[in-house]
Amino acid sequence: MNFLHTNGGYLLTLNGRFGYIRTSLPIVRIINSIILVVATSAILIAQSDGSSATQSVTIEVKPITKISVTGNPNPLIISDAVPGSNLTSVSDANTNYSLTTNLDNMKIVASISGRMPAGTKLMIKLSSSKASSTGLIDLSGAVTPVDVVTGISKCSEVNQSINYTFAANADVSEISTQSRVVTLTLTN
Amino acid sequence: MNKIKSIGAMVVVSVVISGNLAAQQTSSAVQVVTFGVARSPQMLVNRIASIQNATTIASALISETFQPRLSRIPVKITFSSKTSDKSKAIEGQSRDSEKAVSSASSSSVTRTSRNHESIQKDLQTFMLENESVPFGNTLLALTITE
Numbered sequence: 461m462n463f464l465h466t467n468g469g470y471l472l473t474l475n476g477r478f479g480y481i482r483t484s485l486p487i488v489r490i491i492n493s494i495i496l497v498v499a500t501s502a503i504l505i506a507q508s509d510g511s512s513a514t515q516s517v518t519i520e521v522k523p524i525t526k527i528s529v530t531g532n533p534n535p536l537i538i539s540d541a542v543p544g545s546n547l548t549s550v551s552d553a554n555t556n557y558s559l560t561t562n563l564d565n566m567k568i569v570a571s572i573s574g575r576m577p578a579g580t581k582l583m584i585k586l587s588s589s590k591a592s593s594t595g596l597i598d599l600s601g602a603v604t605p606v607d608v609v610t611g612i613s614k615c616s617e618v619n620q621s622i623n624y625t626f627a628a629n630a631d632v633s634e635i636s637t638q639s640r641v642v643t644l645t646l647t648n
Numbered sequence: 649m650n651k652i653k654s655i656g657a658m659v660v661v662s663v664v665i666s667g668n669l670a671a672q673q674t675s676s677a678v679q680v681v682t683f684g685v686a687r688s689p690q691m692l693v694n695r696i697a698s699i700q701n702a703t704t705i706a707s708a709l710i711s712e713t714f715q716p717r718l719s720r721i722p723v724k725i726t727f728s729s730k731t732s733d734k735s736k737a738i739e740g741q742s743r744d745s746e747k748a749v750s751s752a753s754s755s756s757v758t759r760t761s762r763n764h765e766s767i768q769k770d771l772q773t774f775m776l777e778n779e780s781v782p783f784g785n786t787l788l789a790l791t792i793t794e
Binding site for chain 2: 523525526527528529531532533535536537538539547555557559563580582622624626628632633634635636637638639640641642643644645646647648
């Protein structure tokens with residue numbers, strides 16, 4: 461059996477012992493139609509034997525604001541001074557913070573659990589790769605929160621450094637070890 | 649009655665929604681910061697200076713090294729000196745602001761000092777009154793310890 465292409469369409473020729481049958485395009489179309497009808501019927505029959513179910517999927521992204529820190533800074537102990545100057549301040553930058561927020565106009569504020577002893581200062585500086593750090597901020601009397609990073613938009617930041625500096629005036633006498641809780645809050 | 653219930657339900661829902669939003673928009677983390685100021689004598693002074701006379705000793709060394717904290721912390725001020733051509737030395741010590749300035753030599757003075765200015769004056773007086781105070785090219789060692 462051969463299909464020959466002619467100007468009017470396909471021409472079917474059957475070669476065999478009894479000669480050949482020559483036909484034209486309409487016959488081919490009829491055969492194709494028959495095949496199509498049979499196939500469609502088979503599909504319909506198959507579908508009538510199955511079942512289906514539908515689900516409605518609801519999605520939502522809520523406002524998310526998260527901040528975390530890596531442990532506590534090392535003890536800040538002043539033990540040296542340059543004659544004629546204030547006591548030599550000490551610093552620690554061994555801790556970091558990370559944050560994620562999907563909100564705009566956010567900021568980080570810091571507060572301290574109690575005032576620092578007279579003549580001493582506890583300062584903090586948070587670095588930020590995607591927002592604005594306010595630099596070294598005095599936390600000594602920051603019982604109410606003060607801004608340390610501003611202009612935070614939808615972003616995530618990982619392992620940004622937290623720097624603490626403890627300073628004391630020259631007339632500060634011995635201070636036994638004390639602690640303060642510093643709270644960093646990511647808020648709007 | 650039903651109207652009151654509806655209003656009540658709306659208020660409750662509003663409070664819940666507000667609380668939920670507030671909770672989502674704020675997150676906190678805390679750190680514990682430990683600090684202290686050591687009472688280390690090394691932080692005060694330990695130096696040797698070349699002096700020309702007793703007045704220079706007191707005015708130069710004391711003004712450089714005596715800080716206001718000395719009037720608050722009980723310290724022992726020990727000073728000694730010797731001339732380059734003689735092995736003559738004097739020693740003395742002061743115990744904070746209320747202690748006496750005494751000398752290991754035959755000379756001694758007692759002063760009551762309550763601030764660093766008076767300590768400075770006491771030392772000046774001591775060194776000027778002490779006949780053994782060397783003049784000329786003299787090395788002075790001033791050490792402050794607890």
